[in-house]
Amino acid sequence: MTDAHTAGPFIAAIDQGTTSSRCIVFDRDGRIVSVDQKEHEQIFPKPGWVEHNAIEIWTNVQEVVAGAIEKAGITRDDIKAIGITNQRETTVLWDKNTGEPVHNAIVWQDTRTDALCRELGRNVGQDRFRRETGLPLASYFAGPKARWLLDNVEGLKERAEAGDILFGTMDTWVIWNLTGGVNGGHHVTDVTNASRTLLMNLHTMQWDEKIAESIGVPLAMLPEIRSSSEVYGEITGGKLGDLLGGIPVASALGDQQAALFGQTCFSEGETKSTYGTGTFMVMNTGDKIINSYSGLLTTVGYQIGGQAPVYALEGSIAITGALVQWMRDQMGLISTAAEIETLALTVEDNGGAYFVPAFSGLFAPYWRSDARGVIAGLTRYVTKAHMARAVLEATAWQTREIADAMTKDSGVELTALKVDGGMTANNLLMQTLSDVLDAPVVRPLVAETTCLGAAYAAGLAVGFWNSTDDLRANWRRAAEWTPRMDAAVRDREYKNWLKAVERTMGWLDDDDS
Ligand SMILES: Nc1ncnc2c1ncn2[C@@H]1O[C@H](COP(=O)(O)OP(=O)(O)O)[C@@H](O)[C@H]1O
Numbered sequence: 001m002t003d004a005h006t007a008g009p010f011i012a013a014i015d016q017g018t019t020s021s022r023c024i025v026f027d028r029d030g031r032i033v034s035v036d037q038k039e040h041e042q043i044f045p046k047p048g049w050v051e052h053n054a055i056e057i058w059t060n061v062q063e064v065v066a067g068a069i070e071k072a073g074i075t076r077d078d079i080k081a082i083g084i085t086n087q088r089e090t091t092v093l094w095d096k097n098t099g100e101p102v103h104n105a106i107v108w109q110d111t112r113t114d115a116l117c118r119e120l121g122r123n124v125g126q127d128r129f130r131r132e133t134g135l136p137l138a139s140y141f142a143g144p145k146a147r148w149l150l151d152n153v154e155g156l157k158e159r160a161e162a163g164d165i166l167f168g169t170m171d172t173w174v175i176w177n178l179t180g181g182v183n184g185g186h187h188v189t190d191v192t193n194a195s196r197t198l199l200m201n202l203h204t205m206q207w208d209e210k211i212a213e214s215i216g217v218p219l220a221m222l223p224e225i226r227s228s229s230e231v232y233g234e235i236t237g238g239k240l241g242d243l244l245g246g247i248p249v250a251s252a253l254g255d256q257q258a259a260l261f262g263q264t265c266f267s268e269g270e271t272k273s274t275y276g277t278g279t280f281m282v283m284n285t286g287d288k289i290i291n292s293y294s295g296l297l298t299t300v301g302y303q304i305g306g307q308a309p310v311y312a313l314e315g316s317i318a319i320t321g322a323l324v325q326w327m328r329d330q331m332g333l334i335s336t337a338a339e340i341e342t343l344a345l346t347v348e349d350n351g352g353a354y355f356v357p358a359f360s361g362l363f364a365p366y367w368r369s370d371a372r373g374v375i376a377g378l379t380r381y382v383t384k385a386h387m388a389r390a391v392l393e394a395t396a397w398q399t400r401e402i403a404d405a406m407t408k409d410s411g412v413e414l415t416a417l418k419v420d421g422g423m424t425a426n427n428l429l430m431q432t433l434s435d436v437l438d439a440p441v442v443r444p445l446v447a448e449t450t451c452l453g454a455a456y457a458a459g460l461a462v463g464f465w466n467s468t469d470d471l472r473a474n475w476r477r478a479a480e481w482t483p484r485m486d487a488a489v490r491d492r493e494y495k496n497w498l499k500a501v502e503r504t505m506g507w508l509d510d511d512d513s
């Protein structure tokens, strides 16, 4: 409920994430007024495949928006704009005449396009994709997922060629539905989401015709690419039409870029790392497109209206919080995510065990789709508590590898890391992270920086906030962890971690699909 400290008006933000959709209402100081959240089903049809039901997601989005508005005790007139942030790369194709998805959405972690990517690499060459799109050719990205759907859903290619099928990442799907769906919904995406498709040229900020043709995705299916902070349309569609009709839909940012924005990393060199299902470290590189030689991605950080785009370097880790979920749901070793910390604290160390969760291959800095998960160093001494330690350490060491790559590519030493996301509730993990990075780790007061970034970008678009300086003034430190680990221990543990990583590689053969 609102109180004297949170007087309106407000901005709402939707975060359509990998595990859940949530809506948060913020006040002008960037404080949370209300939150509503709902998990959706994770569908695993085969090893390495991960799908979501896009209709379930749209239903949940409507419910959480209505829920957050109700919990805040406010009405349409109190909300000045709504922003969207989303899990990136997850791909849905739908019929523009019926609004029906043609298949479940293929999630970013899904590896079914490995073989297709290898084939594209042989035919077109890796370098061309890196040069034009900033990305390595990998199953992570959206373009090959769209091509897989066109090849595997009967009759789809013909329907796409006839102009009846629309492509979207989850920002596009949600905005199209929010702004009217089959009754004139806006088919748009923003530069940050488009930069994750392998289809957008980083230099022109437009779809690259030749690359789209080589991947086999018709341009007619693709949404219009817009900035991250502008009015795309108004809420008119679905159940929300009655509740919030007329509210401007005024931002879209991939969730990791939204977190960069929410952490107010507006200056070149500023870096944040978000700990959710996966972990994503992003550094603002200003107007520079830095080509990575160390396995990072070159991507778009954000673009505010007609201003020049701001670029970024990103280290993407596929599995961090998802490993905790796996320990809970698949292994049954804990009953809540938070229990991983309680269990880990019952022992002093990892007992010699190292867990490399290469469940979707290895992302940055390796980009090895042939890798699979490994637990190394097992002896009869190892207990489930040591495993819990190894699970948390896996997140910390994966971050360390990305931080090293970032320093190499940018020349900028990491002096402190701003963190956010669900896993930052884990104090042991945050201390371990500071220990392995040998740098302070800082968490802001509003840990929901992803939603906050989307709210900020929407608020800027409608004049709710005037400038990024207004936003910086809202950032407040809540907690900080400083390194305590002995350097010799750190070096030994890092060496062991790297040996374990080595053992994940080459598990899949070239002809494994
Ligand atoms: N106390 C905790 N310790 C470790 N991991 C946690 C904790 N709480 C949540 N998580 C993990 O964080 C993830 C959820 O974080 P969130 O930021 O909501 O993710 P996403 O945005 O990817 O859906 C889950 O994978 C969960 O396992």
Ligand SMILES: O=P(O)(O)OC[C@H](O)CO
Residues within 6 Å of the ligand: 016, 017, 018, 019, 086, 087, 088, 089, 108, 254, 255, 256, 276, 277, 278
């Ligand atoms: O939903 P999250 O927070 O796990 O983020 C997913 C990323 O956007 C994938 O690139």
